[in-house]
Amino acid sequence: MSAVIVRRLLAFLATLLATSIVVFVVLEVLPGDPAQVMLGVDAEPDAVARLREKLGLERPTTVRYFDWLLGFATGNLGESYTYSVPVLELIVERLAVTVPLALIAMLLTTIIALAAGVFAAAHHNRPGDWGVMLFAQLGIAMPNFWFGILLVLLFAVTLGWFNAGGFPGWEDDALASFQALLLPAVSLAIVQSAILARVTRSSVLDVLREDYVRTARAKGLSKRAALWRHGLRNALIPVVTVMGLQFAFLLSGTIIIENVFYLPGLGRLIFQSISQRDLVVVKDVVMLMVAKVVIINFVIDLLYVVIDPRLRTAR
Amino acid sequence: MTLLAVEGLNVTLATDAGPVAVVHDVGFTLDRRETLGIVGESGCGKTMTALALMGLLPEAARTAGRILFDGEDLLAADEARLCSLRGDRLAMIFQEPTTALNPVHTVGHQVAEVLMLHRDMAETAALAEARRLLDMVGLPRAAERLAAYPHQLSGGQRQRVMIAMALACKPDILVADEPTTALDVTVQAQILDLIGELVRELGMALVLITHDLGVVGQVTDRVAVMYAGRVVESGPTEAIFAKRAHPYTQGLFKARPSHAGQGRAAGTAARLATIPGLVPDPRSPPPGCAFAPRCPHAIEICRRPPPLVAIGESHDALCHRVGEWT
Numbered sequence: 001m002s003a004v005i006v007r008r009l010l011a012f013l014a015t016l017l018a019t020s021i022v023v024f025v026v027l028e029v030l031p032g033d034p035a036q037v038m039l040g041v042d043a044e045p046d047a048v049a050r051l052r053e054k055l056g057l058e059r060p061t062t063v064r065y066f067d068w069l070l071g072f073a074t075g076n077l078g079e080s081y082t083y084s085v086p087v088l089e090l091i092v093e094r095l096a097v098t099v100p101l102a103l104i105a106m107l108l109t110t111i112i113a114l115a116a117g118v119f120a121a122a123h124h125n126r127p128g129d130w131g132v133m134l135f136a137q138l139g140i141a142m143p144n145f146w147f148g149i150l151l152v153l154l155f156a157v158t159l160g161w162f163n164a165g166g167f168p169g170w171e172d173d174a175l176a177s178f179q180a181l182l183l184p185a186v187s188l189a190i191v192q193s194a195i196l197a198r199v200t201r202s203s204v205l206d207v208l209r210e211d212y213v214r215t216a217r218a219k220g221l222s223k224r225a226a227l228w229r230h231g232l233r234n235a236l237i238p239v240v241t242v243m244g245l246q247f248a249f250l251l252s253g254t255i256i257i258e259n260v261f262y263l264p265g266l267g268r269l270i271f272q273s274i275s276q277r278d279l280v281v282v283k284d285v286v287m288l289m290v291a292k293v294v295i296i297n298f299v300i301d302l303l304y305v306v307i308d309p310r311l312r313t314a315r
Numbered sequence: 316m317t318l319l320a321v322e323g324l325n326v327t328l329a330t331d332a333g334p335v336a337v338v339h340d341v342g343f344t345l346d347r348r349e350t351l352g353i354v355g356e357s358g359c360g361k362t363m364t365a366l367a368l369m370g371l372l373p374e375a376a377r378t379a380g381r382i383l384f385d386g387e388d389l390l391a392a393d394e395a396r397l398c399s400l401r402g403d404r405l406a407m408i409f410q411e412p413t414t415a416l417n418p419v420h421t422v423g424h425q426v427a428e429v430l431m432l433h434r435d436m437a438e439t440a441a442l443a444e445a446r447r448l449l450d451m452v453g454l455p456r457a458a459e460r461l462a463a464y465p466h467q468l469s470g471g472q473r474q475r476v477m478i479a480m481a482l483a484c485k486p487d488i489l490v491a492d493e494p495t496t497a498l499d500v501t502v503q504a505q506i507l508d509l510i511g512e513l514v515r516e517l518g519m520a521l522v523l524i525t526h527d528l529g530v531v532g533q534v535t536d537r538v539a540v541m542y543a544g545r546v547v548e549s550g551p552t553e554a555i556f557a558k559r560a561h562p563y564t565q566g567l568f569k570a571r572p573s574h575a576g577q578g579r580a581a582g583t584a585a586r587l588a589t590i591p592g593l594v595p596d597p598r599s600p601p602p603g604c605a606f607a608p609r610c611p612h613a614i615e616i617c618r619r620p621p622p623l624v625a626i627g628e629s630h631d632a633l634c635h636r637v638g639e640w641t
Contacts, residue, residue: 211414217371218409219429219480220402222394229428233419309464310418 004305004312012298019290020072024065027283033057038081038277051081055280072287082278090269090281091288097167097258098265101181101188102250108189109196109246114239116193117200122227124205132197139194148187148260155183165262184261188254192246199242203235210234236307244300248293318487318520319345319368323380324390326363326372326544334377335597337363339544341380343537345488350514350521352531352552354567355541358594361524364541365490368522369407370397384488403433406481408510410493412473416465422449422476423461429483448479452509471502478510485517492524507534528571532556537629540564543595543605550630560624560632562610566590604635612636 027034035051036043055078056064071077077087120132156164162183168176207213208231216226255267266285273281305311326338338360345351353361366372368382370389382389384405389397409415417425426448427441436444442461449457452475465473474494481489491510495503511534514521523535531538531552539549540563548561559565569588592609595601601608607617616635624637 211409211411212417214371215409215415215477215480216417218369218401218407220398220400220432221428222398230417230420234417308419310466313466 005302008298008301008305012294012301015294016291019294020069020287021065023283023287023290024068027279028061034279038279040277068283077284078280080273080278080281082273082276082281087281087284091266091285094264094266094269096170097181097263098251098267100178101185101254101263101265102247104181104185105188105192105250106243106247108185109192110243112189112193113196113200116197117239118204118227118232120197120201121204121208122224124208129201132201136194136197139190140198142190144187144191145256145260147190148184148257151183151187152260165260167263180261180263184254184257184263187260188250188257192250196239196242196246200235200239203238204231207231207235233307237304240300240303240307244296248296251292251296252289316347317344317383318347318349318385320383321364321368321380322383324364324367324382325379326360326367327377327379328373329375329377330598332598336600337544337597338367341539341541341544341546343539343546343549345520345522347487347520348515348518349537350511350523350535352535352538353522353524353541354526354528354531354538356526356594358597359541360544361541362492363544365407365492365522365524368488368490369401369405370394371401371407399433402429402486403484404487405490406484406486406488407490407492408474408477408481408494411497412470412477413465413497415477416473418465420464421461422463422465422468426476426480426483429480433484444483445479448483449476452476452479452482452513453505454479469502470498471506474498474502474506475509478506478513482513482517482519486519488520488522489514490522490524493526494523495530496525496527510534528567540567543600544597545605545633547606547634548626548630548632550626551628554627554630558626558630560626560630560637561606561634562612562636563590563606564632566609604633612639 030037033048033052035048035055035057039048039051052058056067059067075088077091079085080087080090083090116132116136120129123129123132152162152164155162162179163176165180167180170177204227208227210231212234213226213231216230217223221229252266254265255271257263258265258267259271266289270282270285270289272278273285320342321344322342324338324341325336327334327336341360341364343351353364355361363372363376367376367378368389370392372378378390380390384400389400392400416422420428423442423445426445427436427438430436430441430444431438434441446457446461449460454460454472454475460468460472465476468476474497478494489510494510495506498506507530510521510523513519521534523530525531535552537550538552538555539546540555540561541547542563548555548559548564555564559568566588567590570590590609595605595608601618603618604610604613604621607613610617614636619635621633621635623631623633625631626637
């Protein structure tokens with residue numbers, strides 16, 4: 001078991017290292033001088049030279065790469081050109097919005113999808129199944145920003161229960177901050193849970209056809225008990241895989257929803273940094289997003305091992 | 316005394332192409348401590364019959380007839396009643412122990428679960444009993460194996476676990492559906508002996524489903540031969556081995572590897588006889604006797620439904636021409 005984890009951990013670190021090289025190289029081989037790109041074509045040569053100096057662009061590539069890596073390890077990520085604040089501070093500030101939003105959305109997604117998916121599978125080819133699948137189809141087909149706007153119209157404009165957008169900040173008003181995340185989380189969860197419910201349904205249906213579910217019934221378990229005790233855990237592998245992808249997606253910031261609700265999240269940060277050509281921020285945020293995906297995949301790998309004992313033996 | 320009486324059992328599966336009858340008018344009885352073999356080719360309806368006994372037919376199945384267990388009609392019983400009988404008084408062993416065990420639960424837990432369900436045992440007590448059961452079925456190092464997962468055991472060991480699970484509550488009837496077919500030849504005899512021994516020891520009745528007449532001869536008191544969803548011949552095992560009345564039973568005997576050729580070394584065994592033709596498609600059964608298209612003795616009259624002919628003491632065959640040839 002521990003051998004498996006150590007091996008996965010090594011693979012995880014190797015992936016992280018490889019992605020850092022790719023991200024660094026891609027931004028390195030971009031045509032043109034980064035300082036010039038950041039300042040624009042009309043910039044004074046003096047200003048460009050000063051920025052080159054400040055960014056340390058005169059130093060050899062490998063030195064800059066290792067400096068950058070070291071920066072990640074020590075939390076010293078350099079300074080944003082446009083915001084004139086340390087990139088780390090900028091990212092942490094944005095994560096305080098994006099991470100809770102992703103967590104709430106993922107929690108809603110998981111609860112809705114597992115309940116709906118298992119229910120649909122248990123009522124396979126009967127009205128309950130059709131109903132759930134109809135809603136899932138609608139959820140997938142509906143653009144989430146449009147659904148977000150509808151939620152704003154109903155709950156903020158008509159009923160006045162929520163603010164239409166904005167984010168007060170956790171220090172100033174934690175409850176209002178939480179409320180500010182609810183509508184966007186629901187808009188995100190609608191689409192994600194529709195997808196996940198379909199995956200759950202088909203996975204549970206597959207498992208229900210397995211011999212061991214019949215064995216469980218032969219032991220005297222009711223259909224429902226056989227499904228929950230013997231079916232669900234086996235059905236979880238594909239579900240957990242999709243959940244990992246969804247969580248990675250949500251954590252990377254959801255540019256459109258963040259814009260609809262005026263949330264200062266990570267998605268808006270990268271959107272703004274790209275439009276303002278703030279390459280320092282872009283490079284760090286992209287690396288962070290990639291790292292999050294790799295970390296989530298690593299966690300999912302570990303979850304597989306928890307779910308399925310057959311994966312515990314090192315092959 | 317009669318423990319189980321199956322009367323006029325019909326099973327029909329709803330398919331996209333309309334209902335398909337897979338079990339026709341099957342009847343047999345089983346006394347306490349009696350062992351019955353149900354023999355036939357794949358697709359003859361023997362597994363469907365077994366699943367009907369357990370109330371575990373697929374949802375698309377419709378049934379008619381009666382299955383009287385201790386006087387109670389199982390086909391009319393509700394699901395809650397069946398759940399309380401299954402695993403407790405009626406137990407089943409399946410063909411493929413690899414897929415019949417849950418890969419994500421330990422062996423000990425899977426055996427203990429039956430006891431916790433029907434005997435209201437606490438988990439520790441149930442696990443202790445599971446250990447005793449695994450010992451009883453001859454699983455080596457049973458105490459350690461409680462925490463093992465099915466993939467850590469061999470095929471034979473998995474089937475021993477299945478047997479322990481089925482016998483946990485000392486059922487009145489054990490239904491074993493091809494319990495040795497998926498196992499290595501060397502293990503088959505061990506598992507079969509184990510089942511035979513335990514059935515005698517615990518005083519259970521056994522319904523053994525198999526395509527292997529050798530297995531039937533070793534273990535069972537009575538035999539029902541099934542073909543295309545019907546019992547075509549039934550009677551005491553000895554009587555049927557002495558006098559096979561139905562041409563299909565005769566064909567099965569001829570198709571059996573002879574004891575002389577049991578060395579199984581290539582080239583030493585004589586070529587086995589086969590029954591020409593295929594099992595009829597249940598969607599379009601032939602008129603009259605279902606075996607007629609493959610029968611060497613079929614004549615015009617065989618196109619009409621065959622009568623049940625008494626051959627001897629509780630030995631019957633479903634054939635127009637019993638005794639008309641030697």
